Amino acid sequence: MERTVSFYTLGCRLNQAETALIQRGFEREGYQVVDFEQPADIVVINTCTVTENSDADTRRLVNKIGRVNEQARIALVGCQAQIQQEKLLEMAGVQWVVGNAVKMDFAEMLRGLDDSRPQVIAPVIKKGSFKIPYTGIDPHHTRANLKIQDGCDFFCSFCEIPYARGRARSREFDDLLREARELVAAEHHELVLTGINVGTYNFEDKNVADVITALEEIEGLLRIRITSIEPTTIPAVILDRMAARKKLCRFLHIPLQSGSDEVLQKMNRRYTTKEFVDFLRTAEDKVPDVCLGTDVIVGFPGETSANFSQTYELLRELPFTYFHVFSYSDRNIARSKKSVDKVPKEEIEKRSQRLRELSARKRRTYFERFLGQTEWVLFEQQKKEFWSGLTDTYIRVKAKSDRDLHNQFLPVRLEKIDNQTVIGTML
DSSP, X not given: OOOEEEEEEOSOHHHHHHHHXXXXXXXXXXOEEOOTXXXXXXXXXXXXXXXXXXXXXXXXXXXXXXHHOTTOEEEEEEHHHHHHHHHHHTSTTEEEEEOTTTGGGHHXXXXXXXXXXXXXXXXXXXXXXXXXXXXXXXXXXXXXXXXXXXXXXOOOTTOOHHHHHOSOEEBOHHHHHHHHHHHHHTTOOEEEEEOSSGGGOEETXXXXXXXXXXXXXXXXXXXXXXXXXXXXGOOTHHHHHHHHTSSBOSEEEOOOBOSOHHHHXXXXXXXXXXXXXXXXXXXXXXXXXXXXXXXXXXXOTXXXXXXXXXXXXXXXXSOOSEEEEEEOOOOSSSGGGGOSOOOOHXXXXXXXXXXXXXHHHHHHHXXXXXXXXXXXXXXXXXXXXXXXXXXXXXXXXEEEOSSOOTTOEEEEEEEEEETXXXXXXXX
């Protein structure tokens, strides 16, 4: 009898990359992968624990599965599974709680597991470089995630990811190149470099700039995009590569978290606002039209109205295209949970809304500079009469065409802003 499995991913691009790899493992073990909405023998949820909302999302998914697919055995894997273990096992329908150290091998492990009782499998995450035995070919997406790094040594006071993911470690250089070639051979024309702290990649004598250099040599690869990267870890040569307009996208997502030096110090961030501003101005000068995104945490314990005003003004002045705005929430292991000077939730929401509105205005201003210009778009999918895709500067473009544009790399003249997208005309 054929065994079936479905998957659901919460959280970051690294989780997306790992879900694709875990799925390959199940396929090699003979499982048929079905859509999450369909009945399945096993449902694998790759969890996230960055915010309390992430934790709540896991609970909602487990409850939903219990209502529509009550025969399914649920596996909760990943970050929340690594930290919350026994608590997750108490949820109805959960058969396995699998930590980050072994989740990539979960399909193979199932052969020898006693499934007569729910169980936690979450050993300590070991240090050292790593390899990945599978290739994360994802038939549902044109752009592929390439995991090059895992873990973090920074221990920001609001974050429990170093406890969920372990210390920083890097993927073996030849192994990541092997997967990259196989992804390109499967017609993934853009690779997104993923990790917890990708800028700290360090295997033998190779750093993240060396990874990009090697990837640029792969025939058939059109674009390389760096996912979120810490400001203190970006080699200067990366800006030169972007400016050269070869394969590295003119895109940087650099978490600021706060525009107040006082708050940054409490967060245990490793830079001052001046250092951050200096780098951003350098990026703006070196890379014409670079798309610059950031993360901001609103309502960190002790954040005063003056602190928030500093953040608002800095974000207004800097050449950011957009912000991801996160409302602060206590994390169980994070040091900031012990702080007593918490900001009221109503105030956090009010401040967050102001930043979201500012972000929307800045995104529109950035889009306006491209109107009338021709940009190359990697098309991904069709919705109604429009095909949708991205420029290298992370502008979502939609255009009408009678042709099948899936995974096509084509020039488009950008003509009109439509909310968070730009409407273009095929050339």
